[in-house]
Amino acid sequence: MKILNNVFGALILLFLSFPAFSQIRMQGNQTLNLDYTNPQKYEIGGITVSGTRFLDPASLISITGLKVGDQITIPGEDISKAINKLWDQGILGNIEVSATKVEGRFIFLDFYLTERPRLSKFTFSGIKKGQADDLREKIKLIRGKVVTDALVNNTKNTVRKYFLDKGFMNVKVDVTQKPDSSLANSVILNIDINKNERVKIEEITFAGNEAISESKLQKQMKNTKERKFYKIFTSSKFLRSGFEDDKKAIINYYNSQGFRDAQIVSDSIEKVSDERIKVYITVNEGRKYFFRNITWTGNYLYSDNYLASVLGIKKGSVYSKETLDKRLSYNPTGLDITSLYMDDGYLFFNIDPVEVLVEGDSIDIEMRISEGAQARIKEVRVAGNTKTSDHVILRELRTVPGQKFSRADLIRSRNEIANLGYFDPEQIGMSPVPNQADGTVDINYTVVEKPSDQFTLSGGWGGLQGFVGTAGFVFNNFSLRKAGKLRNWTPVPSGDGQKLALNVQANGFRYQSYSISFTEPWLGGRKPNSLSVSLSKTISRQASYTEFKNNPDAPLIKINGASVGLGRRLRWPDDYFVLSHSLSYYQYILNNYSISGFSNGTSNSISLNNTISRNSYDSPIFTKRGSSVSLSANLTPPYSLFGNKTSNFEWIEFHKWMFDASWFTTIIGGKERALVLNTRAHFGFIGTYDKKLGIGPFERFKLGGSGLGVGGFIVGTDYVGLRGYEDASVTPSDAGGVAFDKFVMELRYPITLNPSATVFVLGFAEAGNNFANYREYNPYKLYRSVGVGARIFMAAFGLLGFDYGYGLDDYPVIPGVNGSGSPRGGRFHFMIGQQIR
Numbered sequence: 001m002k003i004l005n006n007v008f009g010a011l012i013l014l015f016l017s018f019p020a021f022s023q024i025r026m027q028g029n030q031t032l033n034l035d036y037t038n039p040q041k042y043e044i045g046g047i048t049v050s051g052t053r054f055l056d057p058a059s060l061i062s063i064t065g066l067k068v069g070d071q072i073t074i075p076g077e078d079i080s081k082a083i084n085k086l087w088d089q090g091i092l093g094n095i096e097v098s099a100t101k102v103e104g105r106f107i108f109l110d111f112y113l114t115e116r117p118r119l120s121k122f123t124f125s126g127i128k129k130g131q132a133d134d135l136r137e138k139i140k141l142i143r144g145k146v147v148t149d150a151l152v153n154n155t156k157n158t159v160r161k162y163f164l165d166k167g168f169m170n171v172k173v174d175v176t177q178k179p180d181s182s183l184a185n186s187v188i189l190n191i192d193i194n195k196n197e198r199v200k201i202e203e204i205t206f207a208g209n210e211a212i213s214e215s216k217l218q219k220q221m222k223n224t225k226e227r228k229f230y231k232i233f234t235s236s237k238f239l240r241s242g243f244e245d246d247k248k249a250i251i252n253y254y255n256s257q258g259f260r261d262a263q264i265v266s267d268s269i270e271k272v273s274d275e276r277i278k279v280y281i282t283v284n285e286g287r288k289y290f291f292r293n294i295t296w297t298g299n300y301l302y303s304d305n306y307l308a309s310v311l312g313i314k315k316g317s318v319y320s321k322e323t324l325d326k327r328l329s330y331n332p333t334g335l336d337i338t339s340l341y342m343d344d345g346y347l348f349f350n351i352d353p354v355e356v357l358v359e360g361d362s363i364d365i366e367m368r369i370s371e372g373a374q375a376r377i378k379e380v381r382v383a384g385n386t387k388t389s390d391h392v393i394l395r396e397l398r399t400v401p402g403q404k405f406s407r408a409d410l411i412r413s414r415n416e417i418a419n420l421g422y423f424d425p426e427q428i429g430m431s432p433v434p435n436q437a438d439g440t441v442d443i444n445y446t447v448v449e450k451p452s453d454q455f456t457l458s459g460g461w462g463g464l465q466g467f468v469g470t471a472g473f474v475f476n477n478f479s480l481r482k483a484g485k486l487r488n489w490t491p492v493p494s495g496d497g498q499k500l501a502l503n504v505q506a507n508g509f510r511y512q513s514y515s516i517s518f519t520e521p522w523l524g525g526r527k528p529n530s531l532s533v534s535l536s537k538t539i540s541r542q543a544s545y546t547e548f549k550n551n552p553d554a555p556l557i558k559i560n561g562a563s564v565g566l567g568r569r570l571r572w573p574d575d576y577f578v579l580s581h582s583l584s585y586y587q588y589i590l591n592n593y594s595i596s597g598f599s600n601g602t603s604n605s606i607s608l609n610n611t612i613s614r615n616s617y618d619s620p621i622f623t624k625r626g627s628s629v630s631l632s633a634n635l636t637p638p639y640s641l642f643g644n645k646t647s648n649f650e651w652i653e654f655h656k657w658m659f660d661a662s663w664f665t666t667i668i669g670g671k672e673r674a675l676v677l678n679t680r681a682h683f684g685f686i687g688t689y690d691k692k693l694g695i696g697p698f699e700r701f702k703l704g705g706s707g708l709g710v711g712g713f714i715v716g717t718d719y720v721g722l723r724g725y726e727d728a729s730v731t732p733s734d735a736g737g738v739a740f741d742k743f744v745m746e747l748r749y750p751i752t753l754n755p756s757a758t759v760f761v762l763g764f765a766e767a768g769n770n771f772a773n774y775r776e777y778n779p780y781k782l783y784r785s786v787g788v789g790a791r792i793f794m795a796a797f798g799l800l801g802f803d804y805g806y807g808l809d810d811y812p813v814i815p816g817v818n819g820s821g822s823p824r825g826g827r828f829h830f831m832i833g834q835q836i837r
Helices: 002-022 057-064 078-088 129-139 149-164 214-219 240-256 304-311 321-328 337-342 390-394 407-420 545-550
Strands: 024-026 040-050 071-074 092-103 106-115 118-125 172-179 186-194 200-207 263-271 276-284 290-297 350-359 362-370 376-383 429-435 440-446 454-461 467-478 498-507 511-520 529-541 556-569 577-591 601-615 626-635 655-669 674-687 701-703 718-720 739-752 757-771 783-794 798-807 825-832
Touching (some): 040 057, 057 078, 078 092, 118 129, 149 172, 200 214, 214 240, 321 337, 321 350, 390 407, 407 429, 407 440, 674 718, 701 757
Parallel strands (some): 376 440, 701 718
Antiparallel strands (some): 040 071, 092 106, 172 186, 498 511, 556 577, 601 626, 626 655, 655 674, 674 739, 739 757, 798 825
């Protein structure tokens, strides 16, 4: 046995040594006698490199680890190690070692090397330009890089993974090299891709599921769906990454139903055809568990009973880690244990739920609490605002230095920053930095500016005016303070949160309307008291320039308007409430322009509008949660009560009441994507102080269409949208209605929340009506519609809307009021700007 081991060891030594010696040859007529049983030592007398054109010989010699004067053994491992070091660089295609001469104990070596080619450029074939552009970013091939086998294989694998992730499981990738004639020792790589057809999922089958049905498990899989003929908008392609996420979602669902030990035992894919696969998933549900005893330790501020009531988990409830985490850390629909403490300043609070006993199907939980000390806010910093001044952001924050820390105030501050409209709401960062040494906390906010100024350009049909074009600018972050210096006009001074709006409507000579308004949201800079002023002028003629020149008495109306408003944020019932007042004056100058029997003369309207509103939206563009409620009363002086007023034209009198309410509720989803339900209700009523005078023609309501009412506002009319019906067609008289109601339900889902172009789609059902007098008012008699639509918010243009509504009821024809009425049927609507009603 010992003899066999010795022989075997000698054979291995000879085998390992042989490759190195086979690489050594003699140049010229000299010979180098190799005796494997009697290796000889030589001293390197010189080293040369041949065969290379672009690589530095000195660097290559350095890589070998050999140098002149080194003692090497031939046969031996020295040459073999040098060759391996050169191979490891991956830049050579062939290596040969030869002895140029041998002088006594000196040997002169030459390394003959063949360089690998370098990459000059690469191209794609078989795919579209957009996919090629995506792949260029992923494969990261650099011109001049040595083309190695590893580089080619990595490129193939990256391209394959890219298409596998998109459902092309049969993709084939071939990389070929072609010499580049314009550049020495360079090649062009052509990456030829044959995607073949996407692989669709024919069937998803579960095994081992007894407590939960297969259909419920499939609903948890958001990325992996079966191919069904009725699932028109559902993708059934197989994506490996999405499948892995879906497996986790299945386990999470099991956990939420009390099966905390549930596992996916195995999964497999069966190829049905080149384009179809079946997916098999085997689960082990395990036992269903229930909460039993929940005890509390370490709590001194709140009693066990109170904490248990906030937690809201009763003995015998199905055990769910997800529910437990929500009730402890963050409950979007109510109070949780963490917010109970953190809203009272206990930033260092910590709670650790520990399963102390698992007995049968019951679990006992011990809530181990560390309350810590109350923390007060030390410093508040804002970063990322490149245009908006710091004070504009800081004045909106609810986290003020010196106050107790509150998580609710932190979240509220984030919403207030988003509602400014100057920053990307998805990138607002909040970072509390605790200082346990002194019991304080610093709060750092980060924002990303987005364009907020808007340019509007639109057109519409305005009745007697014909086509009316609109152009306007809205500068939402204007700064009057900076307007005095020319260098701040880029193109306008900005950063102080003021609003300046300019608007022009025109249809040549027949119709022109001009308006300008300015709003300062923080008058004086210390309190959220707003000041707004506006001026407007409108001229409408029922004749062309030539007709008017020949007949100066052609119908004409001029309207001059001005208003000033004051608003302030209230602290009671809470600081979401705002109370505002505005005083308006409008002068209507009529010349042969008939409005409900009044044709010549001047009408004057002085009114005081009082509004109390509450707004708790979490975002102004795509709102996921929150509500808005508004009640307003617009009142003129009661002239008829102080004199013998015989008409409601010279000095217009009315009292007008408006109520608007809107609620947003997230049904499914979270921060990135959410299906949101929006419900709205709107009411409007107008009355008079003297029943004998009746209600005048001004400030009435017209329903129908998009609610834009282009050109119609010249007689002080409120246009209210009702999709599925013609514009202003749901109108009982030529002047408009005196009472209306409208109810809306919308489901909204975002396509993209990119701040430069936010897009969401919606489906709606709404109903409303408009009444000529209060005797006919019936809130249950409604004209209904359903439909779908989309909203696009672009920073430069504001909100654009497209709707297709189908009116479910026929609105009757009223001669001289609504043309052909509005028969039931489908209609497209376009809107621009944020419509309230």
